[in-house]
Amino acid sequence: MTDASGDIALHKAVRSQHLDVVKFLVKEDPEFEFPPNHAQETPLYLAAESGFHDALIIILKSCKKPTYAAGPSNRTSLHAAVIQEHRDCIRSLWRWNKPLCEEPDLWGWNSLHYDVKLGMEDVFSDILVWKKSLVYLPAGSENDWTTVIHIAASEGDVDMIIELLNHCPNCWDMLKSNNQNALHVAVLNNQDKVVRFLLDSDKYDNLIDEPDSDGNTPLHLLAASGNHMPKLIKHPRAKRTLFKKQNQTPLDIALSCKATTKNEKLGRDLCRIGLFVKHDFELKRKYRPLREDDHDKANKADQTEVENIMKSAQMHVVVATLIMTITLIKRFGSSSLEFGSQ
Numbered sequence: 001m002t003d004a005s006g007d008i009a010l011h012k013a014v015r016s017q018h019l020d021v022v023k024f025l026v027k028e029d030p031e032f033e034f035p036p037n038h039a040q041e042t043p044l045y046l047a048a049e050s051g052f053h054d055a056l057i058i059i060l061k062s063c064k065k066p067t068y069a070a071g072p073s074n075r076t077s078l079h080a081a082v083i084q085e086h087r088d089c090i091r092s093l094w095r096w097n098k099p100l101c102e103e104p105d106l107w108g109w110n111s112l113h114y115d116v117k118l119g120m121e122d123v124f125s126d127i128l129v130w131k132k133s134l135v136y137l138p139a140g141s142e143n144d145w146t147t148v149i150h151i152a153a154s155e156g157d158v159d160m161i162i163e164l165l166n167h168c169p170n171c172w173d174m175l176k177s178n179n180q181n182a183l184h185v186a187v188l189n190n191q192d193k194v195v196r197f198l199l200d201s202d203k204y205d206n207l208i209d210e211p212d213s214d215g216n217t218p219l220h221l222l223a224a225s226g227n228h229m230p231k232l233i234k235h236p237r238a239k240r241t242l243f244k245k246q247n248q249t250p251l252d253i254a255l256s257c258k259a260t261t262k263n264e265k266l267g268r269d270l271c272r273i274g275l276f277v278k279h280d281f282e283l284k285r286k287y288r289p290l291r292e293d294d295h296d297k298a299n300k301a302d303q304t305e306v307e308n309i310m311k312s313a314q315m316h317v318v319v320a321t322l323i324m325t326i327t328l329i330k331r332f333g334s335s336s337l338e339f340g341s342q
Contacts, residue, residue, distance in 0.1 A: 006037035014046045014055050022055045026062040033065045040071045048077040048093060051086035060096050073106040082114045082123070090123055101127055102134065113139040116151045121163050128167040135168045138177075146176040146185075153182040156191035172204055183207040183218045187225065187232070196231050208237045 002008055013021035022043075036042045041049075047056040056077075070076060078100040081089035090111075094101060101111040112134050115124040127134060138145035149171055152160040161182070165172060175181055183204075186194035195218075198204045211217055219238055222229055232238065 002037070005039070006035075008034065008037075008043075010034055010043040011037055011041070011046060014043045014052055015050070017050070017052055017055075019054050019058075023058055023062075026058055030062050030064050032063075034059075034063065036071060042071060042077070045071040045077045045080055048086065048089045049080035049084055051081075051084060051089060053086070053088045053092065056089050056092060060092065070103070070105075075105040076100050076103050076111070078103075078111045079105055079114065082111045082118070082120070085118060085120065087120070087123060090120075091126075094123075094127065098130060102137065104139075107139075108141050108145065109139045110134075110137060112137070113148060113151060116148045116157075116160055116164075117155060119155065119157050119160055121160055124160070125163055125167070128164075132168055135164065135171050136174075140177070144177050147171075147174045149174055149182050150176050150180070150185045153185040153191060153194050154189045156186075156189065156194055158193050158197045161194065161197065172198075173207065178213045179210075180212040181207045181210055181218075183232075184210075184212055184216070184221060187218045187221045187227075187229065190225065190227050192229055192231075195229050199231050199235055205235065205237055208232070208235055 007015075010022065010025045013025060034043050036045070044056065044059050046052075047059060071080065075083075078090065078093045078097075081093055094111075104110050112124065112127055115127070135148055138147055139151065140146055149161060149164055152164060173181060176185070180188075183195065183198050184207075185191075186198065198207060207218065209217055216224075219232060222232060
């Protein structure tokens with residue numbers, strides 16, 4: 001019998017944590033397939049979600065046909081246990097039915113994806129020992145999906161990334177649906193620890209100059225974010241990222257954003273290490289001109305900061321030109337230079 005919410009007596013017993021009643025009801029009819037209520041919750045789902053491990057074990061052992069069909073948002077009991085971080089329930093459910101960890105919910109995330117997001121390395125490791133190929137199952141929809149290494153990067157979980165690479169050392173260069181790699185995602189989420197980890201190894205440094213679907217390298221995304229990550233800016237491979245699809249350099253993008261202290265530091269660093277080209281100056285002289293009737297102090301402050309960045313950049317160009325001229329004089333002599341100027 002059910003109540004107005006579709007609950008049977010076992011739902012009530014589990015929700016109220018009455019273990020003796022759970023034992024009695026389950027043993028009374030072990031052949032019964034305990035159905036979900038109107039919210040699509042089965043007694044097994046409720047036990048997993050609430051961490052009522054003793055009840056969960058009784059249901060799994062005593063019921064010959066325990067219902068583990070998809071619950072709310074198409075999530076399984078294993079989803080529920082993982083999201084609530086009930087490790088004992090997770091392990092019992094997984095040992096009872098290992099393929100449960102492959103079942104996606106309404107948003108295309110399986111239990112392993114949530115393990116990574118929540119940083120449960122021990123559970124994650126056990127599942128990968130059973131089936132490493134789960135690493136390559138995408139999370140999300142057909143047109144918008146991600147992978148476990150991107151999830152770990154977005155959470156800033158270096159330990160999880162290390163654990164992942166220990167099991168699947170070739171997964172570091174996986175791309176998500178918009179062709180972003182783990183470094184793209186770490187930059188977008190301002191996860192400096194992940195950025196430094198990836199750039200500390202020569203094995204992963206080619207992530208720096210990979211463009212996403214919009215032509216953005218991680219450095220372009222950094223310029224747009226207004227954050228400041230010296231490790232990325234000063235990396236030897238950074239100069240390979242000068243242009244994106246719209247023919248913009250990182251400095252172009254940095255200067256097109258609202259000026260901030262971090263943005264100014266980024267602009268100066270980009271200039272200092274030579275991550276700019278001639279058109280940066282030609283275009284930016286026209287950047288955000290002040291109107292005569294514009295007396296807004298904030299806008300004036302922004303304009304001043306932009307001009308300071310450009311002056312610094314122009315100074316570096318002048319110095320570089322002088323150095324090149326002196327080098328040519330020493331190498332070819334003044335006569336060669338005069339002939340060249342004619």
